[in-house]
Amino acid sequence: xxxxHHHQQLQYSVFPGYNPPNTGYINQEGSSYDFxxxxxxxxxxxxxxxxxxxxxxxxxxxxxxxxxxLDMFPSWPMRVHQTPRASNSxxxxxxxxxxxxxxxxxxxxxxxxxxxxxxxxxxxxxxSEQHQQMLRQQxxxxxxxxxxxxxxxxxxxxxxxxxxxxxxTPKPFSEKRKGIGSTSEKPVDTKTQRRLAQNREAARKSRLxxxxxxxxxESSRIKLAQLEQDLQRARSQGLLVGGSGVxxxxxxxxxxxxxxxxxxxxxxxxxxxxxxxxxxxxxxxxDNDLRxxxxxxxxxxxxxxxxxxxxxxxxxxxxxxxxxxxxxxRCFLWMGGFRPSELIxxxxxxxxxxxxxxxxxxxxxxxxxxxxxxxxxxxxxxxxQSMVETIALGSVNDGVHHMAVALGKLTNLEGFVRQADNLxxxxxxxxxxxxxxxxxxxxxxxxxxxxxxxxxxxxxxxSRPREALIGDEDLCQTTTDLQMVxxxxxxxxxxxx
Amino acid sequence: xxxxxxxxxxxxxxPTTVNDPFRRIERLAAENAVVIFSLSSCCMCHVIKRLFxxxxxxxxxxxxxxxxxxxxxxKALMRLMATTSPVPVVFxxxxxVGAMDRVMASHINGTLVPLLKEAGALWL
Numbered sequence: 001x002x003x004x005h006h007h008q009q010l011q012y013s014v015f016p017g018y019n020p021p022n023t024g025y026i027n028q029e030g031s032s033y034d035f036x037x038x039x040x041x042x043x044x045x046x047x048x049x050x051x052x053x054x055x056x057x058x059x060x061x062x063x064x065x066x067x068x069x070l071d072m073f074p075s076w077p078m079r080v081h082q083t084p085r086a087s088n089s090x091x092x093x094x095x096x097x098x099x100x101x102x103x104x105x106x107x108x109x110x111x112x113x114x115x116x117x118x119x120x121x122x123x124x125x126x127x128s129e130q131h132q133q134m135l136r137q138q139x140x141x142x143x144x145x146x147x148x149x150x151x152x153x154x155x156x157x158x159x160x161x162x163x164x165x166x167x168x169t170p171k172p173f174s175e176k177r178k179g180i181g182s183t184s185e186k187p188v189d190t191k192t193q194r195r196l197a198q199n200r201e202a203a204r205k206s207r208l209x210x211x212x213x214x215x216x217x218e219s220s221r222i223k224l225a226q227l228e229q230d231l232q233r234a235r236s237q238g239l240l241v242g243g244s245g246v247x248x249x250x251x252x253x254x255x256x257x258x259x260x261x262x263x264x265x266x267x268x269x270x271x272x273x274x275x276x277x278x279x280x281x282x283x284x285x286x287d288n289d290l291r292x293x294x295x296x297x298x299x300x301x302x303x304x305x306x307x308x309x310x311x312x313x314x315x316x317x318x319x320x321x322x323x324x325x326x327x328x329x330r331c332f333l334w335m336g337g338f339r340p341s342e343l344i345x346x347x348x349x350x351x352x353x354x355x356x357x358x359x360x361x362x363x364x365x366x367x368x369x370x371x372x373x374x375x376x377x378x379x380x381x382x383x384x385q386s387m388v389e390t391i392a393l394g395s396v397n398d399g400v401h402h403m404a405v406a407l408g409k410l411t412n413l414e415g416f417v418r419q420a421d422n423l424x425x426x427x428x429x430x431x432x433x434x435x436x437x438x439x440x441x442x443x444x445x446x447x448x449x450x451x452x453x454x455x456x457x458x459x460x461x462x463s464r465p466r467e468a469l470i471g472d473e474d475l476c477q478t479t480t481d482l483q484m485v486x487x488x489x490x491x492x493x494x495x496x497x
Numbered sequence: 498x499x500x501x502x503x504x505x506x507x508x509x510x511x512p513t514t515v516n517d518p519f520r521r522i523e524r525l526a527a528e529n530a531v532v533i534f535s536l537s538s539c540c541m542c543h544v545i546k547r548l549f550x551x552x553x554x555x556x557x558x559x560x561x562x563x564x565x566x567x568x569x570x571x572k573a574l575m576r577l578m579a580t581t582s583p584v585p586v587v588f589x590x591x592x593x594v595g596a597m598d599r600v601m602a603s604h605i606n607g608t609l610v611p612l613l614k615e616a617g618a619l620w621l
Contacts (some may be wrong), residue, residue, distance in 0.1 A: 140611065217593070242592060246530075361607075364607060365605065365607075368604050368605055368607070368609075368610075369605060371548060371551050371552060371604070372548060372604060372605065373603055374547070374548075374551055375544045375545070375547040375548035375551055376544055377545075378544070378547045379540055379543045379544030379547060380559070382543050383540050412540040415540060415541055418541070418598060419544070419598075419601065420540065422598055422601055422602070423601055423605065426602045426605040426606065427605055430605050430606050430607075431604070
């Protein structure tokens with residue numbers, strides 16, 4: 001049976017009826033054996049099916065295989081339980097069958113420190129070899145008065161409970177003998193051979209499945225640890241107000257994590273400002289009152305540029321690659337944010353009616369921001385070219401120097417993001433200057449709404465039905481879904497004309 | 498009274514070489530409509546050059562790493578601008594416009610083009 005690991009809770013939950021042994025075993029390896037749980041679960045499943053009355057065993061020391069035809073069991077590693085760690089020689093053959101289900105170096109290295117048996121440097125055999133050897137061991141061990149434990153591949157060898165095992169020896173072995181004996185005493189005929197081969201096949205498949213699942217669990221575990229770390233860091237800095245609405249993918253630098261938290265808060269403020277603007281426009285406030293709201297809104301945007309400037313010092317890549325934004329925004333990102341000229345193009349259409357002077361002002365604003373964007377883009381291209389040369393031309397001897405030069409060039413990225421943000425900020429201020437108070441209110445509302453919708457687009461896209469990938473008709477359906485989102489807000493704007 | 502760029506020249510001593518970096522900056526800035534002090538390795542200098550060229554302006558660029566007294570001029574600019582990065586610095590019509598931030602801001606708020614026109618660097 002599966003050796004007793006410490007994941008008793010899981011055992012209970014999975015097999016309520018199952019009575020795990022008491023803590024006669026001291027589980028040395030208290031750390032996680034996620035795969036161990038799975039193995040136990042699978043093993044217990046079969047075990048329970050096969051031996052209902054075996055549950056009463058106080059210790060899991062038995063090898064319950066009644067018939068070799070039980071599918072998965074032959075694949076389970078047989079572990080010779082060693083009372084003294086030194087007595088490897090006697091248990092040599094048995095423990096050699098210690099099958100690491102992963103049979104991969106990384107899994108093994110993960111496992112080996114924990115396991116004294118595997119730490120003895122047993123060679124890693126292929127699964128089929130091990131399996132064959134296991135069967136052989138099974139036959140051999142009929143005569144060896146030792147405990148054979150079913151054990152998970154990475155599982156802890158419960159060595160300290162060894163002495164208590166010996167008492168159990170006769171019983172489990174008789175069962176084992178019973179179990180294996182049927183095949184060992186008859187001559188191995190073709191039918192049995194075929195069955196055994198099928199079992200091997202099934203065993204191998206289940207091993208592969210298990211391997212994949214275990215690897216998935218491991219990576220999730222690591223990701224979870226990182227997430228908790230980031231959360232802890234942010235919380236300790238008093239930034240996390242409670243509940244994280246930020247999607248944290250992979251590990252963030254602390255500067256990036258801080259900025260992301262601040263950005264979430266800024267988005268909440270954005271919502272607040274937007275609703276204030278909307279209310280102000282709808283309730284026909286006086287121009288002076290509206291001006292206060294609009295000024296607050298401009299200050300709100302100044303805030304995000306200030307935050308970005310701080311973040312650019314610590315993690316410029318986070319900003320410039322747009323990891324702080326949603327995918328749809330990221331797709332259309334320019335130098336770490338929005339492209340001012342595009343914003344103005346959108347606004348010129350939406351801000352009708354405008355005086356002629358205002359139209360001229362807006363078009364010249366569009367032109368000058370386009371020129372500035374062009375200059376910045378060209379500057380960034382040149383930096384890119386320069387970096388390519390530096391990195392490519394680094395010879396073996398000169399490599400360190402070239403890397404240092406490249407690092408120096410990378411520091412210029414911060415300047416680009418800062419200048420791009422400066423451009424954005426100046427553009428918004430200029431809009432504020434050109435437009436009347438009411439127009440400015442509408443303008444800022446349009447801007448915030450636009451980006452809100454772009455963010456919503458990302459969410460919709462992420463949750464779209466996957467069948468949309470198969471047929472065109474589904475594609476149309478998703479677009480109409482999106483169209484449904486748009487009209488209400490447009491009606492909104494016509495009220496403010 | 499309309500301020501001519503040429504009038505600067507009449508107040509300066511007629512030197513063959515000016516050893517004072519500040520004076521040198523002033524003199525060089527006065528000699529052309531648009532003067533940019535730059536470093537060949539600076540990225541933002543490249544951006545600003547592109548900006549002016551994109552507008553159709555032909556600026557006079559002084560690469561301080563290739564100038565006599567270049568190092569001293571860099572230090573002088575740093576003190577003048579009160580920043581750690583001496584370049585780029587733009588003078589239009591002999592008058593200081595500023596570093597990158599200010600140039601961008603003045604371009605966006607529409608004050609740069611009139612200034613350029615006034616200095617004769619830009620025609621409609």
